[in-house]
Amino acid sequence: MRVPHPSLPRRLVLKGTAGALAAAGLGSWTTGAVAQAAAAAKPLPPYAAWKDARSMIVHSSSTVETRRGTFGLGVVTPADRLYIRNNLPAPDASVVADPDAWRVEITGVASPMTLSVGQLKSLGVETVAAVLQCSGNGRGFFPSKPSGTPWKVGAAGCVVWTGVPVRTVVAALGGLASGARYMTGTGGEKLPEGVDPKSVVVERSLPLAALDDALLAWEMNGHPLSLAHGGPLRLVVPGYSGVNNIKYVRQLAFGDAESQARIMARGYRITPPGSKSDPSQPSVLAMEVKSWIESPLGEPGPVQRGTTQITGLAFGGLHAVERVEVSIDGGQSWREARFIGPNLGRYAWRQFVLQVDLQPGTYTLASRATDARGQTQPQHRTENTGGYNNNSWTDHAVKVVVA
Ligand SMILES: Nc1nc2c(c(=O)[nH]1)N[C@H]1C(S)=C(S)[C@@H](COP(=O)(O)O)O[C@H]1N2
Numbered sequence: 001m002r003v004p005h006p007s008l009p010r011r012l013v014l015k016g017t018a019g020a021l022a023a024a025g026l027g028s029w030t031t032g033a034v035a036q037a038a039a040a041a042k043p044l045p046p047y048a049a050w051k052d053a054r055s056m057i058v059h060s061s062s063t064v065e066t067r068r069g070t071f072g073l074g075v076v077t078p079a080d081r082l083y084i085r086n087n088l089p090a091p092d093a094s095v096v097a098d099p100d101a102w103r104v105e106i107t108g109v110a111s112p113m114t115l116s117v118g119q120l121k122s123l124g125v126e127t128v129a130a131v132l133q134c135s136g137n138g139r140g141f142f143p144s145k146p147s148g149t150p151w152k153v154g155a156a157g158c159v160v161w162t163g164v165p166v167r168t169v170v171a172a173l174g175g176l177a178s179g180a181r182y183m184t185g186t187g188g189e190k191l192p193e194g195v196d197p198k199s200v201v202v203e204r205s206l207p208l209a210a211l212d213d214a215l216l217a218w219e220m221n222g223h224p225l226s227l228a229h230g231g232p233l234r235l236v237v238p239g240y241s242g243v244n245n246i247k248y249v250r251q252l253a254f255g256d257a258e259s260q261a262r263i264m265a266r267g268y269r270i271t272p273p274g275s276k277s278d279p280s281q282p283s284v285l286a287m288e289v290k291s292w293i294e295s296p297l298g299e300p301g302p303v304q305r306g307t308t309q310i311t312g313l314a315f316g317g318l319h320a321v322e323r324v325e326v327s328i329d330g331g332q333s334w335r336e337a338r339f340i341g342p343n344l345g346r347y348a349w350r351q352f353v354l355q356v357d358l359q360p361g362t363y364t365l366a367s368r369a370t371d372a373r374g375q376t377q378p379q380h381r382t383e384n385t386g387g388y389n390n391n392s393w394t395d396h397a398v399k400v401v402v403a
């Protein structure tokens with residue numbers, strides 16, 4: 001370990017050491033209870049064995065979450081810390097051995113065609129930074145305990161996608177056929193035999209407005225897209241929640257109706273408590289403004305008294321995030337936080353900081369973001385049976401002890 005500068009006050013030195021350990025993902029290994037929990041934790045699944053195990057919570061082989069406090073203050077979430085959610089087993093790893101050979105069928109255009117990734121690469125290229133967030137991120141805060149993974153904050157990340165704009169592909173194929181109202185992406189997983197394909201296929205329809213900034217992407221964070229995140233080719237729809245970003249995309253169809261697949265017709269609907277999901281209820285589509293605090297979390301030990309940097313992440317979904325306020329008294333009073341780091345555009349998240357002086361006691365730290373339309377993160381979640389779209393600032397608040 002590096003020897004601290006002799007002129008630093010002792011309190012700062014201690015704090016710096018704890019911070020460095022936490023940054024290295026080691027802070028939580030210092031207590032017996034946490035070490036025990038880690039020993040009991042499930043291992044990463046083989047297709048994601050390359051993830052940073054200390055930053056991940058493995059719920060199952062198809063649901064892996066980023067641990068709160070490990071996102072870091074760089075804008076871009078490193079691939080080895082990005083969450084994973086698969087509804088079906090991923091295709092065989094052989095598909096990413098020769099990514100340019102993967103093919104996607106485009107229908108509902110003047111000249112329907114099946115194009116290889118190699119061909120798509122010749123048509124055009126664009127890069128966009130965007131938050132990828134599971135529709136169920138924050139489900140773990142619903143007291144009603146909806147079925148599904150109880151994600152807290154970590155089914156989200158901000159990543160950089162590179163691919164060809166969907167509108168460029170559509171133009172190259174002669175434009176949209178008449179009557180197109182929806183863009184439907186279909187996942188390329190092998191479907192289990194003996195069941196109705198519509199009951200299991202990952203297929204989502206989006207209003208045509210989503211087409212504007214959509215990409216068929218083959219790179220994430222500057223690397224060929226991994227199998228875990230949808231390689232060789234993924235439909236990326238910035239501003240729309242995770243499920244709408246179809247991995248291993250094998251078909252892109254423009255048509256006059258939404259998909260009849262179960263995941264579209266019944267899944268991912270905002271269903272009021274006590275009701276059954278049905279296609280008349282709003283579908284989970286565009287994301288809403290949201291933020292949460294990453295540090296301090298008050299774990300494993302208390303926060304050191306004195307000057308403290310409260311940091312966190314904020315994004316606006318479809319609209320840029322414009323401001324963040326932070327409260328240390330559970331939302332009774334708010335102070336304006338300051339954005340730090342580069343602004344990677346309206347779909348990316350931003351890091352924020354508020355410097356405070358904390359005296360010993362118990363504090364409830366909360367953050368509340370506002371987007372460019374003036375929409376502010378609500379105090380309370382909208383109850384729904386699926387546990388979707390939780391952006392409540394009270395649910396994301398953290399209670400810390402300062403000593
Ligand atoms: N083909 C396909 N695409 C998919 C899924 C899937 O199971 N299959 N899961 C969706 C869901 S629910 C989410 S939250 C994101 C997760 O993306 P990630 O695993 O790259 O984090 O992918 C979406 N796209």
Ligand SMILES: [Mo]
Nearest residue numbers: 134135242243
């Ligand atoms: Mo999801």
